[in-house]
Structure formats: C-alpha cells, structure tokens
Amino acid sequence: MKFFNFLITFSVACLILYYFGKKTGPLPPPGKFLDPFHGFWQNAEKDPINAPETLVMQDILEDVEIVYDNNLIPHIFARNEKDLYMTMGYVTAFHRLWQMEFQTAYAGGRLSEFLGEATLDIDRLKRRQGLNKSARKCLKGFKENPEINAVLEAYTKGVNYYIHSLEYRDYPFEYKLFDYSPETWTEFKIALLLKYMSAVLTFSETDIENTNALAKFGKKDFDLLFPEFLPGTEPVIPLNTPWDIIPVQIPAVPATTDSITALALHKTDFPDGVGSNNWAVSGKKTKNGYPILANDMHLALNLPSIWFQIQLNAPGINTMGYSLPGAPAIIAGFNDSVAWGNTNAYRDLVDWYTIQFRDADKNEYLYDGKWLRTEKVLEEIRVRDQETYYDTVTYTHLGPVVYEDIFGLDSSRIDLAMKWLGHDTSLEPLTYLKMHKAKNYNDFEEAYIYFSSPPQNVVFASTQGDIAMHINGNFPLKYPSQGKFLLDGTKSATDWHGYIPKAHNPKLHNPEQEYVSSANQHPVGPDYPYYTYCSYFEYARNRRINEMLVYMKAITPQDMINMQMDNLNVQARDILPLMLDSLKTRNPVEGQNIIDILSAWDFRYEADYKAPSYFEVWWNNLTGMIWDEFDDPRADLPYPVDYNTIYLMKTQPGNVYFDISGTEKKETLTDLIYASFLSTVDNISSWEAENGEEIIWKKYRPTEIHHIIPQLRTFGRKNLSIGGYNRTINAVTKTHGPSQRLVVELGPEVKAWSNMAGGQSGNPGNRHYDFFVDSWTKGIYHELLFMKEKTDNRNKIIFHQKIVNPDK
Amino acid sequence: MKTIIRILLIGAISWFVQQYFLYWSAAATAFLLLVIIPSKSSLNAFICGFLGIGLLWTIVAWRIDHQTGSVLTERVAGMFHLTRPVYLVLITGLTGGILGGFAALAGHKFRVLFKKKSTGYYR
Numbered sequence: 001m002k003f004f005n006f007l008i009t010f011s012v013a014c015l016i017l018y019y020f021g022k023k024t025g026p027l028p029p030p031g032k033f034l035d036p037f038h039g040f041w042q043n044a045e046k047d048p049i050n051a052p053e054t055l056v057m058q059d060i061l062e063d064v065e066i067v068y069d070n071n072l073i074p075h076i077f078a079r080n081e082k083d084l085y086m087t088m089g090y091v092t093a094f095h096r097l098w099q100m101e102f103q104t105a106y107a108g109g110r111l112s113e114f115l116g117e118a119t120l121d122i123d124r125l126k127r128r129q130g131l132n133k134s135a136r137k138c139l140k141g142f143k144e145n146p147e148i149n150a151v152l153e154a155y156t157k158g159v160n161y162y163i164h165s166l167e168y169r170d171y172p173f174e175y176k177l178f179d180y181s182p183e184t185w186t187e188f189k190i191a192l193l194l195k196y197m198s199a200v201l202t203f204s205e206t207d208i209e210n211t212n213a214l215a216k217f218g219k220k221d222f223d224l225l226f227p228e229f230l231p232g233t234e235p236v237i238p239l240n241t242p243w244d245i246i247p248v249q250i251p252a253v254p255a256t257t258d259s260i261t262a263l264a265l266h267k268t269d270f271p272d273g274v275g276s277n278n279w280a281v282s283g284k285k286t287k288n289g290y291p292i293l294a295n296d297m298h299l300a301l302n303l304p305s306i307w308f309q310i311q312l313n314a315p316g317i318n319t320m321g322y323s324l325p326g327a328p329a330i331i332a333g334f335n336d337s338v339a340w341g342n343t344n345a346y347r348d349l350v351d352w353y354t355i356q357f358r359d360a361d362k363n364e365y366l367y368d369g370k371w372l373r374t375e376k377v378l379e380e381i382r383v384r385d386q387e388t389y390y391d392t393v394t395y396t397h398l399g400p401v402v403y404e405d406i407f408g409l410d411s412s413r414i415d416l417a418m419k420w421l422g423h424d425t426s427l428e429p430l431t432y433l434k435m436h437k438a439k440n441y442n443d444f445e446e447a448y449i450y451f452s453s454p455p456q457n458v459v460f461a462s463t464q465g466d467i468a469m470h471i472n473g474n475f476p477l478k479y480p481s482q483g484k485f486l487l488d489g490t491k492s493a494t495d496w497h498g499y500i501p502k503a504h505n506p507k508l509h510n511p512e513q514e515y516v517s518s519a520n521q522h523p524v525g526p527d528y529p530y531y532t533y534c535s536y537f538e539y540a541r542n543r544r545i546n547e548m549l550v551y552m553k554a555i556t557p558q559d560m561i562n563m564q565m566d567n568l569n570v571q572a573r574d575i576l577p578l579m580l581d582s583l584k585t586r587n588p589v590e591g592q593n594i595i596d597i598l599s600a601w602d603f604r605y606e607a608d609y610k611a612p613s614y615f616e617v618w619w620n621n622l623t624g625m626i627w628d629e630f631d632d633p634r635a636d637l638p639y640p641v642d643y644n645t646i647y648l649m650k651t652q653p654g655n656v657y658f659d660i661s662g663t664e665k666k667e668t669l670t671d672l673i674y675a676s677f678l679s680t681v682d683n684i685s686s687w688e689a690e691n692g693e694e695i696i697w698k699k700y701r702p703t704e705i706h707h708i709i710p711q712l713r714t715f716g717r718k719n720l721s722i723g724g725y726n727r728t729i730n731a732v733t734k735t736h737g738p739s740q741r742l743v744v745e746l747g748p749e750v751k752a753w754s755n756m757a758g759g760q761s762g763n764p765g766n767r768h769y770d771f772f773v774d775s776w777t778k779g780i781y782h783e784l785l786f787m788k789e790k791t792d793n794r795n796k797i798i799f800h801q802k803i804v805n806p807d808k
Numbered sequence: 809m810k811t812i813i814r815i816l817l818i819g820a821i822s823w824f825v826q827q828y829f830l831y832w833s834a835a836a837t838a839f840l841l842l843v844i845i846p847s848k849s850s851l852n853a854f855i856c857g858f859l860g861i862g863l864l865w866t867i868v869a870w871r872i873d874h875q876t877g878s879v880l881t882e883r884v885a886g887m888f889h890l891t892r893p894v895y896l897v898l899i900t901g902l903t904g905g906i907l908g909g910f911a912a913l914a915g916h917k918f919r920v921l922f923k924k925k926s927t928g929y930y931r
Contacts, residue, residue: 002917002920002921003921005917005920006914006917006918006920006921009910009913009914009916009917010917010918012910012913013835013839013910013911013913013914016835016907016911017832017907017911020831020903020907021831021832030903031831031903031907032830032831034865034869034899034900034903034904035826035830035831035834035865035904036865036868036869036872036900036904037826037827037831037868038830039831040880040884041868041869041872041873041880042872043880044872044875044876044879044880045876045880168830173880712887713886714882714884714886714887715883715887764880764883765876765880766879767879
C-alpha cells in the first residue's frame with residue numbers, strides 16, 4: 001500500500017515536471033518559462049545593457065573596445081578589419097540574435113521547424129521561390145572573393161562566439177516563448193538575408209493580374225487604364241537630361257506574344273508602403289555651405305526594428321549608420337568623407353513563364369520545339385511536432401516552377417516558372433565594404449559596380465561638395481512590354497537577354513538644379529533608350545519633394561528634418577478642388593460641415609485632422625464606383641493608380657469607365673462624385689457612431705508597429721499619434737512607414753541626425769526595444785555621436801566593453 | 809515551527825541550487841529535503857514544498873518585476889490576457905508551488921517507504 005502510494009505521488013510529481021517543461025499548443029512550457037531564475041523573467045532588464053566588461057575571444061587579434069552611447073548605439077574601435085567585423089557580429093547578435101535567426105528562417109522556408117504547421121505554406125512558397133538555392137549559389141561567389149570571404153568569416157565567428165556563450169537563462173525572449181534554441185550561425189545565412197531583402201524589394205510585379213486585365217479589357221483599354229508614362233510625371237533623372245549613351249542592341253519583339261489569355265486567381269500582394277525617399281542638396285543651397293543628404297526607408301514597421309545603428313572604426317575605416325542585423329554592412333550611412341542612402345529602384349524584375357511539360361512526371365518541358373530536362377529539388381521541410389513535409393520543386397532553365405497543380409493558383413492549372421533577378425549571383429557585400437571606406441565620388445562609383453540586387457536609387461554626397469543620384473543594380477535588357485504579362489516559356493525569344501550595361505544605368509552628378517531626389521518614381525523619361533516598366537511607380541511623394549527642394553534656400557539640417565515629416569498629399573491637392581466644384585453643382589443637403597472642412601483643408605494628413613479621413617473615405621468610395629469593373633470574382637485584377645484616375649477625371653470626364661456598369665442609367669463623373677459623397681456622409685456618421693469618437697486621422701488610420709510575429713500584439717506599439725499616409729513624404733500607413741530617418745551634413749566635421757521606428761535592443765524586456773518610437777512619431781531626432789576617438793564625449797557614454805585575446 | 813524551518817530550508821536551498829540548474833532542480837530540492845527531513849503528514853509535506861518553492865518564486869519574480877518597472881511583465885501579462893503584471897507574479901508563484909508541493913509529497917511518501925513500524929517506544 002505504502003509503495004502504491006509512493007508510486008502514485010511520484011508519478012504525479014513526474015508528470016508535473018514533464019508537462020511543466022513541455023510546450024502545449026501556443027503556450028510555452030509553464031515551468032521552464034515562468035521559472036524566475038531562468039525563464040522569461042531573466043529577460044527583463046533594469047539597465048540598458050548587462051554584459052561582461054571584458055570578454056576573452058580566442059580569435060581576436062588585438063584588443064577591441066566597444067563603447068555604448070546613451071542611445072545604446074555601439075561604437076566599435078578595433079585595430080584591424082578582421083577584429084572589427086568579428087566584433088560587429090558579436091555586438092549585433094548580442095542585441096538581435098532571435099531576429100537574425102528568424103528572418104533567415106523565414107527566407108529559407110524553415111519557420112515550421114520552430115512554429116509548427118501553421119507556417120507550412122509560407123515555407124513552401126519560400127522554398128519554391130528558390131531563395132535557398134540562389135543563396136547557396138551566391139555564397140559560392142562570396143567565398144571566392146577574398147575580401148568578402150574574410151569579412152563574412154569574421155562576422156560569423158563573432159555571432160557564434162555569442163551564441164556559444166549562451167545558457168538557457170540568457171536566450172532571447174522569443175526562444176523561450178516558442179521553446180527552441182539558437183543554432184550555429186553560418187555564412188550561408190548572411191547570403192540568405194541578402195536574398196530576403198532582394199525578395200522584399202523586388203517582388204513588385206503584377207504580371208498575372210495584368211494578364212487577367214488584358215484578357216478582360218483588351219489592349220486598347222489596358223493601355224488607357226495602365227499607361228506607362230503620363231504627363232506630369234517627374235522621374236528620378238529629370239526629363240530632358242541628355243543621355244550620353246550608345247545603347248546596345250534591344251532584343252526583338254517576338255512575332256507572337258498574345259497566346260496567353262488565362263484568367264487566374266492569384267495575388268502577389270506586394271504591400272503598398274514599401275518605398276522610400278532620399279535626396280541631397282548641394283552646398284549652394286544650404287546655410288552652412290555644406291551638402292546635406294537625407295534618407296528615409298519605408299518598410300513594414302516592426303519590432304525589433306529592422307535596423308541596427310552602429311559605428312565601425314579601425315585604421316582606414318570610420319563609418320556609422322544603419323546595418324541590417326545579420327549582415328556586415330552599413331546599408332545607409334556615412335563616414336568621414338561621404339554619405340549614402342537608398343530608395344528602392346522599381347523595375348519589373350520578376351517574370352512568369354508558362355511551362356509546357358511533356359507529361360505529368362514533369363521531367364521534360366518544351367523549349368523551341370525540343371524537350372529539355374527539368375531539375376527536381378526535393379525540399380525537406382521539418383515541421384515541429386509533426387512529420388517532415390517533402391515538397392518537390394521543379395526547375396527549368398528559366399527558374400523554379402513556383403506555381404503548379406500542387407501549389408497555389410487554382411483550377412485554371414497553369415505551370416508558372418519564375419525568372420527573378422535575385423536568382424543570379426552577385427557581390428553586394430563588396431559594395432558596402434568599399435562604401436565604408438569611400439573617400440569621394442569616384443570611390444562611390446567604383447563600389448557600386450558590384451551591386452546587382454535589389455536595385456536602388458542611391459543618393460550620395462561628399463565633403464568635397466559632390467552630390468549624386470545613381471540608379472544602381474542589374475536591370476534585364478527587355479524588348480518593349482516584355483514581362484508585363486505572362487510570358488510563353490516554350491520560346492527562346494521571350495527569354496531575358498542579359499542585362500543593360502551598368503555604365504548605361506541612369507545617373508545624375510552635380511546637376512545644375514543643385515539637388516537630386518528619388519522616391520520610387522519612374523527612373524527616367526521615355527527618351528531613355530531602354531525599357532523600364534514597373535507597375536508600382538510613385539507619383540506623389542517625388543513631386544512634393546521636388547517642389548519643396550526647388551525653391552528652398554539657405555537650407556539647414558532642421559529644414560530637411562521638417563521635410564521628412566511633411567504630411568502634404570499633392571494628389572489630394574490635384575483632385576479635391578475638382579471634386580468640390582463638381583459637388584457644388586448638386587447642392588447636397590447633408591454633409592455641409594464636411595464640405596466646409598474639406599474646402600478649408602491644406603491637404604495635410606496631420607494626426608488630429610478630420611479632413612484627411614473625410615477625403616480618404618470619399619476617394620475610396622469614388623474610385624470604387626469609377627473602377628467597379630474591377631470588382632471581378634473570377635480573377636484578381638490590378639487597380640489603376642490614383643494618378644491615372646485623376647488624369648482621366650481631368651482630361652476625359654466623359655470616359656465610359658465613369659459609367660457604372662450594370663445600371664441602366666448612363667452615369668457621368670459628376671453623378672459619381674455626388675453619389676460617392678452621399679455614401680461618404682453616411683460612412684462617416686456610422687464610423688463615428690460605431691467608435692464613439694470623431695473620425696480624426698490617427699484614429700481612422702491607426703498606425704501600429706507590430707512585433708515581427710504580429711500575433712504577439714502586446715509586443716508591438718499601437719495608438720500612435722502620427723500623421724502622414726502613403727502619398728505623403730512622411731509615408732506612414734497602418735503597418736508601413738519610414739522605418740528610419742537620417743539627415744547628414746557633409747561639413748569638415750560630418751554631422752548626422754537620426755530617428756527610428758523602434759530601438760536598438762531586440763529584447764522586449766529592455767527599454768531600448770522601442771526607445772525611439774515616441775520621438776519617431778513626433779519627429780524629434782537625436783544627433784548621432786560620430787566619434788573620432790574612443791575617448792570622445794565621455795559624458796554620453798554609458799558602457800565600456802573590452803575584448804581581449806587570452807594569449808596576450 | 810518545524811514546518812516553518814522546512815519551508816525556509818526548501819526555499820533557501822532551492823534558491824542556491826537554481827542559480828545553476830533549471831526549474832526541475834526546485835522539484836528535486838523539495839523532494840530530497842522531504843526524504844531527509846521527516847514530516848508529520850502528507851498534507852504538511854505538500855504545504856512545505858508548495859510554500860517553499862511557491863514563495864521563493866513569487867518573491868524573486870516580484871523583485872524582478874519591481875526592479876525593471878514591469879517593462880517585460882506588462883507585455884507578457886497582456887499576451888495571456890492578464891490585466892495586471894502582478895497576476896503574472898502570482899501565477900509564477902503558483903506554478904512553483906505546484907511543482908514544489910507535489911515533489912515534496914513524493915519525497916515524503918518515499919521516506920515513508922523505509923520508515924520502521926512505529927512501536928511506541930521510539931521517540
């Protein structure tokens with residue numbers, strides 16, 4: 001009996017022990033997680049940094065010092081480059097390890113390994129897009145380049161030094177929550193991260209949607225709805241800039257290109273809000289006589305922040321700026337002599353080819369009348385607590401067959417191979433390693449020879465007084481309209497024909513206008529000799545930037561900061577007067593207060609204004625009525641850009657699209673404006689009744705900075721009081737916006753001001769996790785502590801760390 | 809009095825042991841202590857383990873919460889739909905208590921296995 005008693009209680013105790021250490025469903029293992037000695041409690045930090053003051057690293061050659069300023073920005077002082085990048089790896093991992101691993105797990109299609117079945121389709125898509133395969137290929141190229149190889153190796157060692165020093169107690173919070181462990185970092189993951197960024201910034205295409213629209217509306221209407229270039233467009237390289245280029249042979253347009261008419265359900269869902277601004281003004285336009293450079297990069301607003309600010313100092317290098325956790329590079333920043341920053345250079349960099357397989361085995365496919373062999377790659381996707389999932393990806397010479405009967409799309413059953421710029425090898429790390437040390441314009445030009453993807457409009461300024469805007473990257477050499485629609489993969493004529501020579505990429509250096517700017521708009525006007533189509537060009541932010549810069553004089557860095565926070569939407573200014581005038585002819589009985597407020601509005605999307613909410617509701621209703629033809633359950637269709645809608649409203653008010661299809665009455669634009677206004681009055685009063693508050697902009701467009709895993713709601717920041725929208729310079733949407741803002745003055749002493757939608761720490765238990773968020777919403781920047789010596793500005797230093805070699 | 813000493817001993821030893829080992833070491837401590845030091849009853853054993861570990865975890869968790877201004881606790885509490893960080897402290901204590909209580913009970917039952925039949929002359 002006694003033994004039986006013992007057995008029962010002992011079993012109960014063991015069961016408790018077991019289940020307290022086991023993850024059940026979404027819940028972390030209770031005992032392990034709540035244990036105040038090792039569990040999540042240990043991630044709560046009292047001080048900004050808790051680290052040993054001296055670290056002993058076997059691989060360090062000479063002593064390294066890391067000083068942290070009061071913004072928790074590390075300044076690394078090393079005596080050689082190997083030590084410098086090793087320390088960068090260590091320091092980045094110290095603050096951002098979980099994020100580094102998670103991002104690369106996402107890119108490599110490995111989320112299910114840690115998160116379970118819920119993410120399996122995401123993993124399958126990533127594997128099918130061939131990110132792993134191209135990262136492997138790319139890494140091979142990196143390893144063959146001694147300069148890149150040395151840095152990647154050093155960085156990786158530094159990351160692994162940190163990982164191997166960890167016990168469960170020290171694991172970043174998310175590992176404990178999802179109950180898994182960090183694994184060894186590899187150089188492959190750095191390559192994967194670069195592919196991930198390429199994917200984030202280049203999957204901006206609507207080929208399938210375009211094909212659907214072409215099938216539905218016909219060529220003539222397609223060109224009306226989706227024109228490639230409209231009057232009033234202001235490209236990155238201003239119109240009428242002469243081209244000093246003898247173009248290479250443009251590929252011939254294939255004889256038959258109209259064979260594909262499929263209406264397929266599919267949406268790439270490239271988010272509106274991925275975009276950026278950058279500009280530079282020459283010393284002639286500034287108060288101090290020095291060039292000023294500005295850059296804000298718009299991405300998904302996430303915590304931990306996508307950016308990690310850092311200063312790197314070693315003999316021959318003194319650079320500071322924004323790095324991506326997981327890559328040994330300052331993506332946007334400055335050094336003692338130059339500054340650089342990016343906006344995404346949109347172009348159609350992904351094309352979809354229909355593949356004709358010989359049979360269901362998919363071992364052969366038709367190409368120029370011959371059967372070519374496919375290559376099959378078996379993707380093994382481990383799934384937490386479940387059986388491993390195996391997916392076969394079929395590769396053609398064009399690229400992986402992403403969509404086929406076993407994945408995506410629908411019954412229309414077309415096999416689509418993806419041709420993507422990111423599948424190529426390239427040497428981007430070299431660009432950044434060279435930019436860290438660049439001294440002048442020539443060094444800048446040389447550094448970007450190695451840059452291929454994702455193509456960027458790179459702004460440049462130097463202490464010598466140069467300013468420049470270069471559109472850098474590899475752009476496929478296309479025949480007109482190539483890749484705008486699905487391409488026929490059975491014919492070589494539709495293949496990509498190499499790339500536009502890099503020397504022919506558009507650029508602007510010290511122009512007479514004394515400024516350069518870009519905001520994801522068209523790169524060039526129609527007189528550029530190569531085809532530059534993309535469906536995602538910007539039409540508003542660029543015009544606002546230019547109209548401000550052209551008149552500004554005696555510019556101060558604060559003026560540039562104010563400009564980055566500018567909330568004026570030029571498109572609202574373009575069209576609202578017409579809408580109000582048209583409305584007046586109908587004398588609406590209701591909504592007079594809305595009309596009054598809109599009539600007095602300055603077109604600014606300030607957080608506490610009601611007018612932008614009124615306008616957006618009205619505009620959505622109106623465009624919904626104008627483009628009612630696009631509401632088609634059979635297929636996803638692209639949507640005409642607002643700039644074109646406005647253009648058509650102004651120039652072709654009698655156009656057939658202003659008639660609502662499906663009604664007997666023949667509506668005019670004025671009818672639509674009136675009808676959409678009436679619904680707007682209704683919408684607004686029901687919104688206000690539902691929410692019990694006035695429809696001010698920040699409430700109607702609530703901005704939330706999500707944790708990278710958005711389900712962790714309490715780990716993000718919501719109810720932010722910030723203005724702006726996707727068409728304003730301060731392009732803050734619900735989930736996207738300026739992830740960082742940087743202003744650099746290139747005087748004898750380079751000065752910089754920064755602002756970030758997050759913080760330096762990746763630990764939600766650290767105050768620096770979201771340290772800058774409030775000042776980010778208010779537009780309060782901090783001046784970056786750009787140190788010459790490690791002993792500078794001692795009063796702003798909060799922590800010193802030393803790394804030493806044990807044998808010295 | 810003996811009960812209080814047992815609780816304090818379990819808490820103190822567990823505090824020390826847990827500097828090095830994960831949560832299971834708290835259970836091991838409670839178990840072993842009740843094997844070594846006799847307890848009057850099963851209930852008493854359970855209470856010793858429950859309070860020994862439970863209080864320890866509550867105090868340590870509360871201290872961290874207090875020192876860090878609830879920076880992390882607020883987020884974690886929100887995740888579990890708890891309205892105040894202090895509930896998370898209490899749940900932590902309860903978790904430790906359950907862990908310690910049943911381990912101590914098992915330890916007590918183990919000791920009973922080897923206990924000689926009471927003849928009335930002993931003690």
